[in-house]
Amino acid sequence: AQKVTQAQTEISVVEKEDVTLDCVYETRDTTYYLFWYKQPPSGELVFLIRRNSFDEQNEISGRYSWNFQKSTSSFNFTITASQVVDSAVYFCALSEGQTGANNLFFGTGTRLTVIP
Amino acid sequence: EAQVTQNPRYLITVTGKKLTVTCSQNMNHEYMSWYRQDPGLGLRQIYYSMNVEVTDKGDVPEGYKVSRKEKRNFPLILESPSPNQTSLYFCASRGGQGYHEQYFGPGTRLTVT
Numbered sequence: 001a002q003k004v005t006q007a008q009t010e011i012s013v014v015e016k017e018d019v020t021l022d023c024v025y026e027t028r029d030t031t032y033y034l035f036w037y038k039q040p041p042s043g044e045l046v047f048l049i050r051r052n053s054f055d056e057q058n059e060i061s062g063r064y065s066w067n068f069q070k071s072t073s074s075f076n077f078t079i080t081a082s083q084v085v086d087s088a089v090y091f092c093a094l095s096e097g098q099t100g101a102n103n104l105f106f107g108t109g110t111r112l113t114v115i116p
Numbered sequence: 117e118a119q120v121t122q123n124p125r126y127l128i129t130v131t132g133k134k135l136t137v138t139c140s141q142n143m144n145h146e147y148m149s150w151y152r153q154d155p156g157l158g159l160r161q162i163y164y165s166m167n168v169e170v171t172d173k174g175d176v177p178e179g180y181k182v183s184r185k186e187k188r189n190f191p192l193i194l195e196s197p198s199p200n201q202t203s204l205y206f207c208a209s210r211g212g213q214g215y216h217e218q219y220f221g222p223g224t225r226l227t228v229t
Binding site for chain 1: 151156160161164172208216218219220
């Protein structure tokens with residue numbers, strides 16, 4: 001069963017618009033971790049954030065913010081005032097267990113294009 | 117600089133010609149793994165290793181082999197590559213128990229013709 005769902009395959013926004021990338025996850029574990037990675041056109045995977053299942057506090061880092069809601073099993077990512085450099089594929093991922101999982105379950109990614 | 121390195125970064129080969137993609141990390145991490153990335157499928161785990169001489173299958177292990185003779189190295193071996201193994205491959209590592217963030221290498225783009 002797919003554990004991480006990113007329903008938005010592609011999104012295009014005009015520069016300076018806000019955009020939210022959706023992530024819905026599925027797990028039976030009470031302890032788990034959620035991640036967001038950015039993959040720019042150059043291809044590498046850039047770690048953005050990690051949240052654990054016991055901390056539902058939203059987080060803001062500059063223009064980036066994350067909304068974690070256990071009630072809806074969602075971990076959404078918002079970019080405020082988007083810039084062309086934000087154009088990338090963004091992956092949400094899930095790691096289960098307390099000790100450090102053997103696998104990261106990735107969503108299929110959302111390709112964000114920011115139009116100048 | 118703490119990093120995961122992979123070589124080669126790009127490789128074009130023919131069906132059946134054995135190849136090895138190397139992966140090395142300098143962070144003394146116990147755990148290492150290999151993923152492949154395909155359009156519309158995200159990243160899927162091929163193999164992982166909890167420590168030296170300890171390896172196990174991930175979600176898509178068919179057609180691949182790995183070995184972990186040294187803590188820093190975790191090569192991915194394709195004994196007889198086929199076109200369906202054309203993909204972007206990532207090596208990753210993390211610390212041992214209690215560590216969750218995986219650090220990814222730059223990726224290896226493999227084309228099998």
